[in-house]
Amino acid sequence: MLLKIVWKNIVDKKLNSILAVLLMAFGIGIISLLITVGKQLQDKFAKNISGVDMVVGAKGSPLQLILSGVYQIDSPTGNIALSELNMLRNNPLVKEVIPLSMGDNYKGYRIVGSNEKYLKHFKAELKEGRTFERPMEVVAGATVARNLELKLNDTFVSSHGFEADGHSHEDQVYKVVGILNYSNSVLDNLLVSDLESVWLVHAGHEADGDHHEEAGHEEEAAHAAHEPEVTCALVKFRSPMGLMSLPRLINQNTKMQAALPAIEVNRLFELMGIGMDAVKALAAAIMLISGVSVFITLFNALKERKYELALMLSMGGTRMKLFFMLLLEGIILCLSGYALGILLSRTGLWLASGALKRGYNYTLEQQFLQKEEIYLLFLALFIGIVAAIIPSSGIYKINISKTLANE
Amino acid sequence: MLETDSLEFHYGEAARFVFPDVRCASGETLLILGNSGSGKTTLLNLMALLLTPARGEIRINGTGTTALPLSQLPGFRARNIGLVFQKPYFVNALNVRDNLLMANYFAGNPPDKARVNHLAESLGFSALLDKRITELSGGEQQRVGIARALMNSAKLILADEPTSALDDLNCGRVADLLEAQAREYGAALVIVTHDQRLKSRFPSQISL
Numbered sequence: 001m002l003l004k005i006v007w008k009n010i011v012d013k014k015l016n017s018i019l020a021v022l023l024m025a026f027g028i029g030i031i032s033l034l035i036t037v038g039k040q041l042q043d044k045f046a047k048n049i050s051g052v053d054m055v056v057g058a059k060g061s062p063l064q065l066i067l068s069g070v071y072q073i074d075s076p077t078g079n080i081a082l083s084e085l086n087m088l089r090n091n092p093l094v095k096e097v098i099p100l101s102m103g104d105n106y107k108g109y110r111i112v113g114s115n116e117k118y119l120k121h122f123k124a125e126l127k128e129g130r131t132f133e134r135p136m137e138v139v140a141g142a143t144v145a146r147n148l149e150l151k152l153n154d155t156f157v158s159s160h161g162f163e164a165d166g167h168s169h170e171d172q173v174y175k176v177v178g179i180l181n182y183s184n185s186v187l188d189n190l191l192v193s194d195l196e197s198v199w200l201v202h203a204g205h206e207a208d209g210d211h212h213e214e215a216g217h218e219e220e221a222a223h224a225a226h227e228p229e230v231t232c233a234l235v236k237f238r239s240p241m242g243l244m245s246l247p248r249l250i251n252q253n254t255k256m257q258a259a260l261p262a263i264e265v266n267r268l269f270e271l272m273g274i275g276m277d278a279v280k281a282l283a284a285a286i287m288l289i290s291g292v293s294v295f296i297t298l299f300n301a302l303k304e305r306k307y308e309l310a311l312m313l314s315m316g317g318t319r320m321k322l323f324f325m326l327l328l329e330g331i332i333l334c335l336s337g338y339a340l341g342i343l344l345s346r347t348g349l350w351l352a353s354g355a356l357k358r359g360y361n362y363t364l365e366q367q368f369l370q371k372e373e374i375y376l377l378f379l380a381l382f383i384g385i386v387a388a389i390i391p392s393s394g395i396y397k398i399n400i401s402k403t404l405a406n407e
Numbered sequence: 408m409l410e411t412d413s414l415e416f417h418y419g420e421a422a423r424f425v426f427p428d429v430r431c432a433s434g435e436t437l438l439i440l441g442n443s444g445s446g447k448t449t450l451l452n453l454m455a456l457l458l459t460p461a462r463g464e465i466r467i468n469g470t471g472t473t474a475l476p477l478s479q480l481p482g483f484r485a486r487n488i489g490l491v492f493q494k495p496y497f498v499n500a501l502n503v504r505d506n507l508l509m510a511n512y513f514a515g516n517p518p519d520k521a522r523v524n525h526l527a528e529s530l531g532f533s534a535l536l537d538k539r540i541t542e543l544s545g546g547e548q549q550r551v552g553i554a555r556a557l558m559n560s561a562k563l564i565l566a567d568e569p570t571s572a573l574d575d576l577n578c579g580r581v582a583d584l585l586e587a588q589a590r591e592y593g594a595a596l597v598i599v600t601h602d603q604r605l606k607s608r609f610p611s612q613i614s615l
Contacts, residue, residue: 001512004505005498012500311496314457315513316485401457404492405448405567 002321006328009301016297017333020290024337024383027287028376029344034276034283035372036349040364042269045071048186049261051121053243056080056088056250057232062259063268069100069232070261072110072186075162076102079229080256088235088250093242099230101198104158104169109144111158111174111191113198113230121234122185128152129178135196139178143188150176158201172201199228290337291383294330298391302326309395310403322395330388331381338380342373408433408595409454409563414463416449426450426463427613431595433562436586439599440606441615450615451567451599456484468562485514489556489594491585493568495548497540503527503551504536510558519558526554529591530584546577550584557588564589566598570605578604 010017048070055069058078067074082099089097098121101113112118116131119139129152132139140150154176160167174193182188235258237243243260250258302309309322346366353364414426424446431437441447452458454465456472465472467487475483497506507526508518527533530550535543543551549569556564566585570578582598582605589596598605606612 001505001509001518005501005509008498008500008505305498307494307496308498311492311498312509312513313481314455314484314490315510316481316515317513318481401452401455404457404496405452 002325002328006325006332009305010329010332013297013301016293016300020293020297020333021337021340023286023290023293024334024380025340025344027283027285027290028338028341028380029348030283030286031280032342032345032370032373032376033348033352034280036345036367036370037352037364038272038276039370039372040367044184045265045269047184048122049265051236052234052261053237054235054247055232055259055261056085056235056256057259059255059257062257063264065232065257065259066261066264068102069234070186072102072112072190076231077257079231080233082228082230084254084256085230085233087254088233088246091242091246093238093246094235095238096236098234099195100232100234101195101230103198103231104160104201105162105164106156106158106174106191107148108162108164109141109148109189109191110162111138111193111198113193113195115194118192118234119180119187122183122187124183124185124187125181127179127181129176131178132192132194132197133177135194135200136172136174137177137197138174138191138193139180140176141188141190141192142180142182144191145176145179150179152176152179169201172197195228195230287379287383290334291387294333294384294387295391297333298326298330298388299394301329302391302394306398306403310398310400313398313400314404319395323392326392326395327385327388330392331384334380334384334387335377338377341376341380342369408435408468409597410466411454412464412466414450414453414465415461416446416453416458417461418449424449426453426615429454429597429613431563431597433593433595434590436589436596436598436609436611438605438609438612439597439615440601440612441599442601445615447599447601447615448567451565451597454563454597455488455490455565456480482515485510486559487562489559489561489564491549491552491556491564491566491569493571495540495543495545495552497548497551499540502537502539503532503543506540506551507555507558510555514559516559522558523554526557526588529588530554546573546581549573549577549581553581553585553588557592557594560592560594562594564594564596566596566600568600568602569598571600571602575604578602579608582608 052070055065057065057069057076058080060077064074065077068076085097085099088094096117098114098117100118102110104111119131127142144150155173157168157170157173159165160169174197180187247258247260250256312322313319349364349366356364409429409431411426411429413428416424426446429437439447439450449458453460460473472483498509501509504523507523511518523536527536530553532547532550535547540548569585570581573581585596598609
């Protein structure tokens with residue numbers, strides 16, 4: 001009955017209630033969306049970074065090098081000679097060098113030339129088939145295979161660059177020999193072949209005299225020098241000592257650039273963090289306004305419903321009970337706002353996931369309540385209680401006989 | 408059923424009220440007449456246990472109420488006294504039926520839906536049970552108010568100016584219904600009013 005009265009009163013003040021709920025929902029929704037998206041992006045970024053201590057590539061922006069080399073989302077900075085990498089391989093501080101060669105895509109998914117170490121780096125497991133053994137054999141990442149419906153022994157020709165509608169290399173045909181399980185890493189969105197495949201595709205295209213002048217055609221230099229080149233290489237160190245000396249050594253003494261993923265990613269998140277903090281502050285302000293709106297709703301309610309409350313008191317309702325009834329009204333408003341906010345956030349996540357998928361072939365997962373969202377729940381509850389407690393305590397000031405005798 | 412002994416109430420030093428003793432047995436109706444300022448509303452509030460007398464005793468159903476601890480008053484009132492107000496005090500967000508059931512709820516009784524239907528039938532507002540209070544006319548609201556006073560089998564019905572806002576036709580009907588319902592449920596009925604139309608209607612009277 002108490003709940004019914006509370007509910008009917010909320011419904012009776014539709015506009016006020018909707019305003020309070022909407023404000024709370026937007027505040028909660030924005031914060032929750034930022035938290036979940038930020039967290040998933042950070043998880044993804046961290047997962048792909050793990051183990052990669054340094055990336056070497058052509059000179060340019062270190063952030064770009066990391067984004068292209070580790071995350072496969074930006075254009076490469078240029079090419080480096082394979083022979084320069086050999087120098088690194090022989091360094092006693094270096095544990096492993098994984099060369100990567102990019103330049104082509106199949107329907108928007110990047111084809112990366114590398115070796116088996118690249119797959120091992122992500123602890124990738126084959127769902128079916130085998131790994132690449134000869135040139136022009138590829139292993140498809142789980143997302144790629146699913147979205148393009150690739151099966152074993154499927155063949156395709158690659159397109160130049162990273163746009164699906166780039167120039168097709170029709171004389172060289174790739175063959176799918178393996179499909180990977182989900183590793184929840186960048187690998188899911190890649191087609192991996194050996195290094196020679198990439199060289200082959202572009203060597204053939206040189207033989208045709210088919211030179212391109214467009215920007216980002218980083219293979220150009222390779223054709224001129226006839227020396228095998230790669231786009232970049234992921235480097236793992238044997239000891240932290242490598243971190244101290246190698247980047248400087250490379251940057252000063254070679255034509256290559258060394259970038260440290262940990263530092264660049266931190267820089268990226270710091271930049272993103274400023275924006276996120278600003279939006280979070282805005283969302284917190286919206287939540288606060290929601291609290292004020294609950295306060296005003298209840299405050300007016302207490303004035304308007306003074307007679308109703310006095311009536312309930314005269315009918316045997318205790319002040320404590322009516323106090324909780326009013327408090328409950330505030331709490332229900334805030335909690336419905338919370339529920340709607342989480343719903344909004346999940347919808348937003350779904351939309352963002354769709355946008356990211358189209359833009360970067362990255363997906364976000366729908367998750368159950370995050371730890372931070374539980375904190376948000378308590379925050380919403382807290383706001384509801386604080387906003388409701390002052391108007392609600394007005395119940396203790398009502399003089400029943402005077403109010404009801406109001407002549 | 409209701410007995411008061413030498414009741415006194417003070418609003419500061421200036422306004423002191425000394426009330427005549429009131430006696431009303433089960434099934435009886437007592438009219439307390441008085442003009443504005445005569446203290447009749449104060450007397451009603453004292454009998455309804457909404458005010459505490461400065462002196463004197465009120466016995467309801469054999470219980471001396473001045474000895475009751477403050478925390479037990481709301482419960483005692485809810486179980487024993489049914490109040491009919493001059494103004495239509497209702498919870499506007501609830502419909503007629505829920506306003507009646509609310510009386511059960513606050514008295515700590517289970518919702519008595521059969522009683523709601525029975526009262527609505529005998530007071531003639533069965534068709535209005537699912538309407539909102541604000542959709543009802545003044546006379547209809549007053550009938551619902553009477554029904555609400557009877558929801559918890561009150562031993563004492565206190566009516567504060569139940570007819571003064573009504574036209575002659577509704578005045579007579581409400582007075583009849585009040586008396587009939589009080590008698591049916593064996594409750595003592597005390598009407599506090601300045602409405603002269605009721606004077607000839609009820610023989611048992613006290614004037615303040």
